[in-house]
Amino acid sequence: MNKYLQQLVELSKFDKEIDDFTPRIENVQKTYRVTKEECDAISANIEQLDNEVSDIKVQKSQTNAHIAEFAAKIKDVAKKSGLAKSEKEVKALNLEEEIAKEQLEAANEEIARLEKIIDSKNASKEELVAKKSELEAKLTQIEAEISSELEAIEKERAEVYAQKTKLVGEMNQKILTFYEKIRKWAHNSAVVPVRKQACYGCFMQINDKTFAAVVRAEDIVTCPHCGRILYKENI
Numbered sequence: 001m002n003k004y005l006q007q008l009v010e011l012s013k014f015d016k017e018i019d020d021f022t023p024r025i026e027n028v029q030k031t032y033r034v035t036k037e038e039c040d041a042i043s044a045n046i047e048q049l050d051n052e053v054s055d056i057k058v059q060k061s062q063t064n065a066h067i068a069e070f071a072a073k074i075k076d077v078a079k080k081s082g083l084a085k086s087e088k089e090v091k092a093l094n095l096e097e098e099i100a101k102e103q104l105e106a107a108n109e110e111i112a113r114l115e116k117i118i119d120s121k122n123a124s125k126e127e128l129v130a131k132k133s134e135l136e137a138k139l140t141q142i143e144a145e146i147s148s149e150l151e152a153i154e155k156e157r158a159e160v161y162a163q164k165t166k167l168v169g170e171m172n173q174k175i176l177t178f179y180e181k182i183r184k185w186a187h188n189s190a191v192v193p194v195r196k197q198a199c200y201g202c203f204m205q206i207n208d209k210t211f212a213a214v215v216r217a218e219d220i221v222t223c224p225h226c227g228r229i230l231y232k233e234n235i
Contacts, residue, residue, distance in 0.1 A: 001217040001231070004175050007167060008220065009231055011179065012191035014164040019188055021157045028149050032142045039135040042128050049125045053118055060114045063107050070104035175220070182228060191229040202226035 001009075077097040084090045168176065183190040192201040197211050204225040206214070213221045214230045221230050 002219060004172060005217055005220050005229075005231055007171050008175065008179055008191050008229055011164065011167055011171070011176075012188070012229075014160055014167065015183070015190075016188040017160050018157065018164065021153060021160075024153055025150065028146050028153070032139065032146060035135055035139055035142060039132060039139060042132045042135065046125055046128050046132070049121050049128070053121050053125075056114050056118055056121075060111060060118075063110050063114070067104060067107045067111070070100050070107060073100045074104065178220075179229070182222075186226075186228055189228060191231065192223075193233045194230050195233070199223040199226060199228060199230060201228035206230070 074097055077093050077100065081090060081093045081097070084093055179190060186201065189201045192199060194200065194206065194211065194214050198205050201223060202225050204223070206224060210221060210224055210230075213219065214232050217232060222228060223230055
């Protein structure tokens with residue numbers, strides 16, 4: 001096989017190996033990422049519950065203020081009733097007292113309702129906090145497990161990069177530039193084999209003349225259909 005073609009085949013394989021490291025790393029990190037996202041979502045839910053409880057406590061405080069107002073009003077009405085001189089005045093004060101008592105009762109019921117909601121949200125928060133604690137422990141374990149895997153992958157990637165750098169340093173720059181131009185659009189299929197007289201980049205059948213040139217491997221031959229660099233695997 002032509003020296004330059006051999007170099008292009010090797011370079012293409014190095015580039016594919018290098019590009020394949022990214023999905024490998026992402027796959028190793030996937031479990032950690034998914035667990036971290038779940039943990040973050042729980043943290044957001046806990047924060048939301050805290051905000052909701054805080055808002056309810058403000059409502060409760062306002063309702064307690066109303067209760068104090070209603071209680072004071074009832075006390076004031078009772079005092080006025082003792083000083084009332086006419087039946088009409090007494091009836092008006094009694095009505096005012098009944099209204100204040102109804103308002104007081106409604107406010108107390110509202111306090112009880114708000115307290116139940118607070119208890120429910122606090123219970124939900126406790127469950128989430130416990131779940132978050134479990135996930136954080138799991139994250140620590142996952143991080144330790146993937147650390148060695150990532151280290152091994154990074155070492156392997158560094159070795160491939162070193163091999164590629166050495167090869168590139170030995171290559172003809174015009175041929176290298178030609179390869180890079182094809183790789184810009186063909187990516188990892190810039191250099192492809194010919195199988196059953198078909199380009200394995202575009203999968204189109206090539207003519208006999210081109211196929212014969214690929215088999216001889218004396219020159220760099222490109223696919224007449226797509227422009228990828230071709231080579232015969234069994235040479």
